[in-house]
Amino acid sequence: MPSLTPAQVRAVAKxxxxxxxxAEVEKFATELTSILxxxxxxxxxxxxxxxxxxxxxxxxxxxxxxEIAVHPHAKPDDLLATSPLPIVEHQIVTPSAHD
Amino acid sequence: xxxxxxISQAHEALKSKKCSSEELVRACIGRVEAVDGTLNALVFKxxxxxxxxxxxxxxxxxxxxxxxxxPFLTKDVYCEEGVPTTACxxxxxxxxxxxxxxxxxxxxLKAQGAISIGKTNTDEFTMGAxxxxxxxxxxxxxxxxxxxxxxxxxGSAAGVAADECIFALGTDTGxxxxxxxxxxxxxxxxxxxxxxxxxxxxxxxxxxDTIGPICKSIEDLAIVLQAIAGKDPxxxxxxxxxxxxxxxxxxxxxxxxxxxLPKEYFIDGMNAEVEGAVRTAATVLEHLGATVTDxxxxxxxxxxxxxxxxCPSEVSSNMARYDGVRYGHTVEKxxxxxxxxxxxxxxxxxxxxxxxxxxxxxxxxxxxxxAYYRQAQKVRTLIKRDFDEAFQEVDIILSPVxxxxxxxxxxxxxxxxxxxxxxxxxDGQVMAGIPALSVPCGFSKENLPIGLQIMGRQWDExxxxxxxxxxxxxxxWHTRKPAxx
Numbered sequence: 001m002p003s004l005t006p007a008q009v010r011a012v013a014k015x016x017x018x019x020x021x022x023a024e025v026e027k028f029a030t031e032l033t034s035i036l037x038x039x040x041x042x043x044x045x046x047x048x049x050x051x052x053x054x055x056x057x058x059x060x061x062x063x064x065x066x067e068i069a070v071h072p073h074a075k076p077d078d079l080l081a082t083s084p085l086p087i088v089e090h091q092i093v094t095p096s097a098h099d
Numbered sequence: 100x101x102x103x104x105x106i107s108q109a110h111e112a113l114k115s116k117k118c119s120s121e122e123l124v125r126a127c128i129g130r131v132e133a134v135d136g137t138l139n140a141l142v143f144k145x146x147x148x149x150x151x152x153x154x155x156x157x158x159x160x161x162x163x164x165x166x167x168x169x170p171f172l173t174k175d176v177y178c179e180e181g182v183p184t185t186a187c188x189x190x191x192x193x194x195x196x197x198x199x200x201x202x203x204x205x206x207x208l209k210a211q212g213a214i215s216i217g218k219t220n221t222d223e224f225t226m227g228a229x230x231x232x233x234x235x236x237x238x239x240x241x242x243x244x245x246x247x248x249x250x251x252x253x254g255s256a257a258g259v260a261a262d263e264c265i266f267a268l269g270t271d272t273g274x275x276x277x278x279x280x281x282x283x284x285x286x287x288x289x290x291x292x293x294x295x296x297x298x299x300x301x302x303x304x305x306x307x308d309t310i311g312p313i314c315k316s317i318e319d320l321a322i323v324l325q326a327i328a329g330k331d332p333x334x335x336x337x338x339x340x341x342x343x344x345x346x347x348x349x350x351x352x353x354x355x356x357x358x359x360l361p362k363e364y365f366i367d368g369m370n371a372e373v374e375g376a377v378r379t380a381a382t383v384l385e386h387l388g389a390t391v392t393d394x395x396x397x398x399x400x401x402x403x404x405x406x407x408x409x410c411p412s413e414v415s416s417n418m419a420r421y422d423g424v425r426y427g428h429t430v431e432k433x434x435x436x437x438x439x440x441x442x443x444x445x446x447x448x449x450x451x452x453x454x455x456x457x458x459x460x461x462x463x464x465x466x467x468x469x470a471y472y473r474q475a476q477k478v479r480t481l482i483k484r485d486f487d488e489a490f491q492e493v494d495i496i497l498s499p500v501x502x503x504x505x506x507x508x509x510x511x512x513x514x515x516x517x518x519x520x521x522x523x524x525x526d527g528q529v530m531a532g533i534p535a536l537s538v539p540c541g542f543s544k545e546n547l548p549i550g551l552q553i554m555g556r557q558w559d560e561x562x563x564x565x566x567x568x569x570x571x572x573x574x575x576w577h578t579r580k581p582a583x584x
Contacts, residue, residue, distance in 0.1 A: 009457070016415060016460040017422070017437070018453055019445040028457065031515050035458055038516045039404040043470070045478050052476035053483060054306060055336075056532030057293050057557060062335035072333075073180075073206070078199035084429035094424055097436045 002040055003033040101126035102262040103580070106319040109169055109265050113162040120153040120168030120214065123265070127170045127216055131263045134583055137244055140258040142175050142235045143183050143218040152214045165322050167212030172258045172267040174251075175218040176225060177202045177310075178299040182215070186301050187233035188223045190421045190447025193428040202299025203331045204268060204310055211326050219254030219267060223449045225275055225303045226414070227251050228521040229511065232451040237508050240282060241581035242547055246505040249279030255313045256283040261583055266314045266323055270300060272307045273406050274500075274525025277537040280313050281500030281550020284539045284579065286567070287313045288320045291557045292532035293338040295324075296331035304413035305336075307406075307529050316577060317538060317568040321345035324560060340558050348561035349568040354388030356566060359493035363399035364524055370503045376541030376549040377499045383573055384497075384566065394493060396485040401478050402527035407519055408462050408475035414452075415459030421447060454515060479530045486531040490556045495566050498524050500537045500550030524552060534560045538567045539576035548576075 004012070009029045013020045020028065071079075076090065086093045101123050104112065112118045128146050135141050149170060156168040173179065176186045178198035185191040205215065222232040230238040230253035238253040240246040241261040248257035252269030256279035259267050269276040271289035280287025288311045295310045302308055312323035328342045360381060365374055381391050423429045423443030430446065433439035448456070462471035489496060502523060511518040528535040533554055540551035551570070555563040571577050 004461070008461075012457045012461050012464070015464065016456045017419075017440045017444055018448075018456065019441045020453075024453075028454065031454060032457060032461070034516050035407065035454070035519075036461075038519070039407050039471070039475075042401060042404050042408065042474050042478055045398070045401060045474070045481065047474060047477035047481070050477040050480050052473055053479040053530075054476060056306070056479075056483065056530075057291065057338060059293065059336060059338065064332065071200070074198075074200035079425075082196060082199065082426040084194050084423060084427065092424055095433045095436045095439045099435050 002036040004029050102130040105315045106322050110165050113168050120156045124149050124153040124170045127264050134261050138239045138257050140238050140254040141217045142220050145217050149214050149216040164211045169265050170214045170216045172217055172219045172264040174221050174255050174269050176301040179205050186224045187221050189234045191427045196426045203296035204327045207327050219258055222251035223452050225251040226451045228518055240505045241583050246507050249282035251275040253279045256280050259285045259313050269313050270310050272303050273529055274522045276311050277500050280537040282505040284548030286320050286538050288536040291534045293336050295327050296334040296337050298333040302417045304410040317571045321564050343561050348565045351569050353569045356389040357493040358389050358391045359394035359496045361394050361396045363396050364498035372543045373499045373549055380540040380551045381497050394489050398482045398485050402482055403523050405475045405478045406526040408471050411455040411459035412462050412472050414455040418456050482530040496554040498552045500552045504543045504547035528554050533557050536563050
């Protein structure tokens with residue numbers, strides 16, 4: 001049966017951009033293991049030759065004309081205004097990627 | 100009590116000038132003030148704007164469209180221009196996100212003259228079956244306030260059941276309309292995937308999410324569906340399949356309709372009252388001229404585990420946008436961008452969202468994606484095939500909505516898998532992309548509602564509405580009201 005160790009939980013949390021406290025790591029290791037063990041029953045299903053389903057109604061591509069589209073219901077400045085970060089020249093100023 | 104009206108009753112009253120839209124809106128407001136301190140169905144009250152809008156509608160005086168002047172509530176994941184929309188998550192609540200645009204569904208309802216009166220409680224980003232993961236706390240069941248209203252659209256279902264509105268909107272990814280509707284004794288419709296637009300509704304699992312109504316009658320489901328269904332250029336997954344006249348389907352006639360009862364949905368040890376109510380409902384339809392046969396959907400037991408791979412995988416991708424840049428929670432003095440992302444997300448998301456993000460990240464990671472995600476997508480194909488084959492023999496399929504009536508608050512909080520099993524009858528339809536609705540079919544000895552699930556073929560909402568309407572007209576369950584306030 002699959003299980004997640006505390007070290008694996010820390011590795012996954014890092015990939016997911018989450019900080020976890022030591023207590024959270026312990027708790028999630030137990031809970032995520034119980035979830036993985038529950039879903040493990042899928043391994044018993046023979047899916048040889050079965051196609052994967054990603055889109056269930058048979059839709060393939062949805063095309064539109066290649067035109068520069070202005071959002072019909074919201075202005076760019078209104079969309080920017082919801083940011084909690086400073087706006088300079090219509091751009092959001094994020095923290096630096098470097099220390 | 101005006102707020103107890105169905106849409107069609109309210110429309111008649113407005114048209115014949117027996118009441119005004121303002122009176123209707125004020126009646127709903129009065130009801131919220133009387134009962135919502137106990138229920139906690141609403142997370143934002145937009146009452147002043149609603150009254151102003153109702154006055155405009157009354158002044159105009161035309162009540163030609165069925166939703167004109169009708170007050171409704173919306174689950175807190177639908178973007179509504181200028182109205183706080185938080186998904187009941189601290190990641191959006193802390194900076195109170197107010198979208199500068201309407202979701203397509205809200206826009207279509209407003210265009211009809213329907214009046215939005217507030218936002219309803221949901222599990223955080225719709226992840227849950229009880230509203231207990233909401234940052235605003237649990238919504239209580241109007242039939243027994245020690246119990247949950249269900250989830251994730253628990254606020255919408257409780258609001259409809261308690262007459263805090265005339266109708267409400269919900270979303271259904273893995274049962275989040277049908278289960279709370281069942282727990283609260285009202286009608287709820289999950290549409291065919293792509294029948295209604297997801298544009299402007301915060302995504303949980305994009306290949307599974309659907310949006311739909313929760314109402315006091317089957318006719319009302321048809322009215323709301325008519326107003327919101329159809330292709331939307333802003334949602335590429337909506338379909339150009341023509342939208343039929345759903346009310347025309349409500350003939351009351353089910354003669355010759357072929358009904359299937361899947362043996363996998365009637366399992367050993369299931370709640371006897373639930374099983375009895377659903378089997379009796381099948382008999383009622385049989386007496387009305389339908390035929391009932393036993394069928395098999397062999398991959399049923401794999402639907403919920405499949406859901407709990409595919410859904411978290413898509414969650415891990417969809418939740419990436421909540422990084423404190425374009426909206427939502429922020430933190431002071433980050434060391435760098437990575438530190439900023441991590442602190443915003445760790446402070447903003449609750450435990451169930453973190454669990455799903457991590458399960459999804461794991462299931463999609465190199466070395467595990469084939470064993471988990473790809474395998475689940477293949478099992479999804481097998482589940483869909485079961486339904487395709489069944490619908491060669493039958494026109495609709497009946498089952499319970501939930502294994503038991505509403506559970507008590509706190510019953511599953513320490514056991515995520517037990518909470519996931521609440522979806523056990525509700526995930527197969529999701530995998531197959533088919534429509535399914537919940538209609539009241541009885542009450543337990545403890546006076547808790549029991550829900551009947553009716554499933555149909557893709558795009559065939561008309562037939563499940565027809566069957567549900569005939570059943571509803573032959574029974575009285577939908578007329579019962581909780582003794583509240």
